[in-house]
Amino acid sequence: MSRPVNIGIIGMGTVGESVFNIIRDRYDFFEVKIGTPIRIKKICDKKFERKKPEGIDFSLLTTEIQDVINDEEIDIVVELIGGIEPARRIILASLDKGKHVVTANKAVLASHFKEIFKKVKEKKRQVYFEASVCAGIPIIQAINEGLCANEIEYLLGILNGTTNFILTKMEEGKDFKEALREAKERGFAEADPSLDISGEDSVHKLSILSSIIFSTHVGLEVIHKEGIDFVDPTDVKYGMEEFGYKLKLLAIMKKTKEGIELRVCPTFIPKEHPLSDVRDEFNAVYLRGRYTGDMMFYGKGAGGYPAASAVISDIVYLARKVVQGIEEHLPYLDLKRRRLNVKDINDIETRYYVRFTTIDAPGVLAKIAKILGENKVSIASVVQKESSGLSEVPILMLTHRAKEGSFKKAITEIDRLNVVRRKTVFYRVEDERFY
Amino acid sequence: MSRPVNIGIIGMGTVGESVFNIIRDRYDFFEVKIGTPIRIKKICDKKFERKKPEGIDFSLLTTEIQDVINDEEIDIVVELIGGIEPARRIILASLDKGKHVVTANKAVLASHFKEIFKKVKEKKRQVYFEASVCAGIPIIQAINEGLCANEIEYLLGILNGTTNFILTKMEEGKDFKEALREAKERGFAEADPSLDISGEDSVHKLSILSSIIFSTHVGLEVIHKEGIDFVDPTDVKYGMEEFGYKLKLLAIMKKTKEGIELRVCPTFIPKEHPLSDVRDEFNAVYLRGRYTGDMMFYGKGAGGYPAASAVISDIVYLARKVVQGIEEHLPYLDLKRRRLNVKDINDIETRYYVRFTTIDAPGVLAKIAKILGENKVSIASVVQKESSGLSEVPILMLTHRAKEGSFKKAITEIDRLNVVRRKTVFYRVEDERFY
Numbered sequence: 119m120s121r122p123v124n125i126g127i128i129g130m131g132t133v134g135e136s137v138f139n140i141i142r143d144r145y146d147f148f149e150v151k152i153g154t155p156i157r158i159k160k161i162c163d164k165k166f167e168r169k170k171p172e173g174i175d176f177s178l179l180t181t182e183i184q185d186v187i188n189d190e191e192i193d194i195v196v197e198l199i200g201g202i203e204p205a206r207r208i209i210l211a212s213l214d215k216g217k218h219v220v221t222a223n224k225a226v227l228a229s230h231f232k233e234i235f236k237k238v239k240e241k242k243r244q245v246y247f248e249a250s251v252c253a254g255i256p257i258i259q260a261i262n263e264g265l266c267a268n269e270i271e272y273l274l275g276i277l278n279g280t281t282n283f284i285l286t287k288m289e290e291g292k293d294f295k296e297a298l299r300e301a302k303e304r305g306f307a308e309a310d311p312s313l314d315i316s317g318e319d320s321v322h323k324l325s326i327l328s329s330i331i332f333s334t335h336v337g338l339e340v341i342h343k344e345g346i347d348f349v350d351p352t353d354v355k356y357g358m359e360e361f362g363y364k365l366k367l368l369a370i371m372k373k374t375k376e377g378i379e380l381r382v383c384p385t386f387i388p389k390e391h392p393l394s395d396v397r398d399e400f401n402a403v404y405l406r407g408r409y410t411g412d413m414m415f416y417g418k419g420a421g422g423y424p425a426a427s428a429v430i431s432d433i434v435y436l437a438r439k440v441v442q443g444i445e446e447h448l449p450y451l452d453l454k455r456r457r458l459n460v461k462d463i464n465d466i467e468t469r470y471y472v473r474f475t476t477i478d479a480p481g482v483l484a485k486i487a488k489i490l491g492e493n494k495v496s497i498a499s500v501v502q503k504e505s506s507g508l509s510e511v512p513i514l515m516l517t518h519r520a521k522e523g524s525f526k527k528a529i530t531e532i533d534r535l536n537v538v539r540r541k542t543v544f545y546r547v548e549d550e551r552f553y
Numbered sequence: 554m555s556r557p558v559n560i561g562i563i564g565m566g567t568v569g570e571s572v573f574n575i576i577r578d579r580y581d582f583f584e585v586k587i588g589t590p591i592r593i594k595k596i597c598d599k600k601f602e603r604k605k606p607e608g609i610d611f612s613l614l615t616t617e618i619q620d621v622i623n624d625e626e627i628d629i630v631v632e633l634i635g636g637i638e639p640a641r642r643i644i645l646a647s648l649d650k651g652k653h654v655v656t657a658n659k660a661v662l663a664s665h666f667k668e669i670f671k672k673v674k675e676k677k678r679q680v681y682f683e684a685s686v687c688a689g690i691p692i693i694q695a696i697n698e699g700l701c702a703n704e705i706e707y708l709l710g711i712l713n714g715t716t717n718f719i720l721t722k723m724e725e726g727k728d729f730k731e732a733l734r735e736a737k738e739r740g741f742a743e744a745d746p747s748l749d750i751s752g753e754d755s756v757h758k759l760s761i762l763s764s765i766i767f768s769t770h771v772g773l774e775v776i777h778k779e780g781i782d783f784v785d786p787t788d789v790k791y792g793m794e795e796f797g798y799k800l801k802l803l804a805i806m807k808k809t810k811e812g813i814e815l816r817v818c819p820t821f822i823p824k825e826h827p828l829s830d831v832r833d834e835f836n837a838v839y840l841r842g843r844y845t846g847d848m849m850f851y852g853k854g855a856g857g858y859p860a861a862s863a864v865i866s867d868i869v870y871l872a873r874k875v876v877q878g879i880e881e882h883l884p885y886l887d888l889k890r891r892r893l894n895v896k897d898i899n900d901i902e903t904r905y906y907v908r909f910t911t912i913d914a915p916g917v918l919a920k921i922a923k924i925l926g927e928n929k930v931s932i933a934s935v936v937q938k939e940s941s942g943l944s945e946v947p948i949l950m951l952t953h954r955a956k957e958g959s960f961k962k963a964i965t966e967i968d969r970l971n972v973v974r975r976k977t978v979f980y981r982v983e984d985e986r987f988y
Contacts (some may be wrong), residue, residue, distance in 0.1 A: 136844070140702050140844060144702070150768075150887060151701060151887075248699065253845075254700070254842065254844065254845030254846070254848070255845075255848060256694075256695050256698070256699025256700060259691075259694065259695075259698065259699045260691050260694075260695070260699070263691070263694065263866055263869075263870065264683065264691025264694045264695070264863070264866050265689070265691065265862065265866065266586060266865070266866050266869055267575050267579070267861070267862045267865035267866055267869070268862055333585075392830060392851060395827060395830060407689065407862060409571070409575060409689065409858040409859060409861060409862040410688075410689030410690075410852055410853060410858070410859045410862045411689070411852065411853045411856075411858075411859060412852065412853070413689070413690060413850075413851060413852035413853075414849070414850075414851040414852070415848075415849075415850055415851075416827060416848060416849040416850075416851070417845055417846065417847065417848035417849070418845060418846045418847070418848075421846075423844040423845070423846075424844060424845045424846060426702070426844060427700065427702045427703055427842060427844040427845045428699070430701070430702035431698055431699050431700065431701050431702055434698075434701055434702070435698065452585060452586075
């Protein structure tokens with residue numbers, strides 16, 4: 119029996135406590151799996167006022183990050199504090215001290231991928247981060263190992279549980295504010311949910327997945343982002359009733375001949391699509407491998423225990439390496455310097471759902487159609503709703519594939535028409551039956 | 554740069570050719586991923602009359618298995634011939650010669666798990682077998698690594714594409730024979746499909762998944778098996794129309810307080826269940842981890858390229874170990890001798906869908922209900938179909954949870970009633986809303 123593998127946990131929030139509890143409860147199992155016990159050598163948190171997990175040894179506790187990083191016996195540092203700093207410094211300093219790192223921190227990875235993995239390569243240590251995307255769903259391992267034979271050609275992700283919960287409630291008839299309130303009450307949205315509803319959290323996760331897929335850092339700035347805060351329940355309803363579509367906040371990666379498309383935006387998908395049944399706080403990644411064809415990974419994308427499940431799989435993986443005494447191992451990710459040809463959002467081609475709000479008068483549709491035609495946007499389907507006595511009526515439309523730049527130019531022109539009463543609303547549609 | 558990792562492929566059918574093609578097409582990528590090239594050192598097939606893959610070096614070809622096993626430079630033997638013998642002997646002899654093995658062969662694994670993994674432990678080599686269950690879906694890696702923190706408490710699998718294709722066609726109104734014919738025409742069923750339709754293939758795969766989950770060999774003989782060859786489209790139709798259920802050939806593993814349930818049988822699931830939308834030749838595994846909660850893995854479970862994708866992920870994984878020169882590594886699976894408490898099928902408790910065929914006369918239902926009651930089977934719902942002028946009428950029923958032994962005893966008694974015209978048909982129902 120080799121010596122125990124020593125880990126130091128920094129950050130004792132929900133995920134940290136869950137990691138502690140699982141290691142305590144399944145200690146013997148992990149000893150068999152790794153070939154030696156996992157010993158929690160130190161636990162660091164800013165303050166330990168909160169309730170301690172049952173069975174904790176108080177002598178392990180510290181409020182000083184340096185106590186963990188400078189402990190020469192610690193093999194693996196588990197960073198669970200979130201945010202950019204001091205997480206970034208903890209990760210880099212741990213690598214400098216020859217330790218492996220496990221982190222659940224999507225923000226620091228998405229923002230400092232290059233710096234971190236340069237250090238990983240230099241120090242011949244590993245940073246594992248399964249919990250950073252979709253918590254307990256082992257999607258990073260799948261892309262990096264199980265599917266490594268494949269180029270991933272297409273990926274659609276529901277990567278944020280908060281927004282998916284809200285959109286599910288809006289499908290059920292609630293408006294955005296009511297849905298957000300329910301999400302907060304049920305613990306699916308934080309007090310300040312702006313990172314989630316703005317799409318920023320999903321952008322972080324798409325950046326991480328794309329960086330793995332392309333073996334190069336895909337920065338946040340190349341991912342087009344739109345949130346769900348302006349989603350009107352009217353469109354959720356019309357999308358379903360008129361076209362059989364559900365609105366989801368999708369993270370999209372698509373390889374095309376002209377370049378790579380990367381975006382996070384509320385998007386309609388057909389109700390027959392496997393992602394359309396991903397409800398409430400669940401996450402899913404739908405992807406197309408060159409050899410596997412289409413696949414989907416589905417599960418809970420948040421929560422202390424699901425995230426801890428991923429953190430522990432990383433710990434076990436690295437602990438086995440520590441036991442085997444591998445020093446010169448290959449990097450988990452070997453990032454290259456290469457320029458990806460990412461399309462500008464105005465250069466993508468997709469279908470659109472459009473809702474015009476116009477006066478109820480003859481000739482309105484003709485005017486709209488003329489401008490669309492002039493901009494090479496062709497119409498696939500139109501539904502003119504009855505006016506029900508109001509002075510304004512909605513006109514719903516599905517377009518064929520059109521270039522986003524031309525489409526937006528057309529909408530801008532249409533919105534200047536005096537028959538148009540409100541700013542036109544549109545969503546992209548991901549419907550492969552029409553590709 | 555270390556020396557290349559040498560592999561020998563035994564069996565050059567559809568999967569073998571796909572493995573060859575992928576390695577040829579992505580040679581440079583794998584070199585980066587592994588740190589050294591993969592070299593295909595020998596390819597063995599009984600006869601090489603079939604069309605060779607493009608770019609093959611004819612000097613690699615042999616018809617003698619021993620040429621591969623005795624080649625001292627070969628690090629990894631890839632066994633792709635299927636069936637029990639000589640696959641079993643190839644795997645054991647390769648381990649004896651100090652080689653790692655990758656196999657896609659569910660039959661040999663399910664039947665000789667113990668013998669193979671005893672040898673693995675003794676020789677400190679590995680046998681990897683991702684392609685043996687659900688082809689390209691990395692479910693074995695997920696259970697063994699990504700989800701290793703979890704006990705898997707519940708698993709429902711659609712593990713056989715042929716039967717799922719047939720049942721999907723029966724949902725669309727075809728009868729079993731028509732559906733089977735279409736499956737054969739479209740290449741989703743073999744000339745002799747008996748292994749698939751009898752449920753045997755799914756039993757093999759459930760045996761493998763359960764052996765990983767319980768770290769002990771789960772033999773074929775403890776898994777209750779029923780095939781789909783007697784499925785009547787009437788029940789597929791009634792299940793959907795009357796109760797909102799879809800019929801799937803499910804592989805089920807369920808931990809209960811009284812023991813483990815293991816079975817493969819046509820089973821009704823609610824149409825809201827994520828598995829109910831798994832159509833045609835697709836496979837999926839739905840599972841519940843102690844910490845992750847419910848998850849699903851979905852994708853193509855058969856075909857040369859999807860299987861080759863899994864074979865190659867195993868090759869890459871093992872090749873990295875070869876490069877790192879790890880000799881004394883931990884076993885991928887460390888099987889224990891322990892007795893699992895597997896329930897006899899008569900001891901399980903579940904709900905049932907039942908179709909009685911009776912004469913159209915007053916008092917029939919009372920007689921049936923009386924016998925069910927005497928056997929402690931309670932009725933949740935009854936639909937008596939109109940007779941439409943026939944001398945016999947169907948009575949459809951959903952039961953509450955009942956013990957299988959008591960339920961079957963009741964059905965035997967009911968089938969002896971002279972008002973009952975045909976053998977009663979029943980299917981188990983997996984509906985957690987009632988648990």
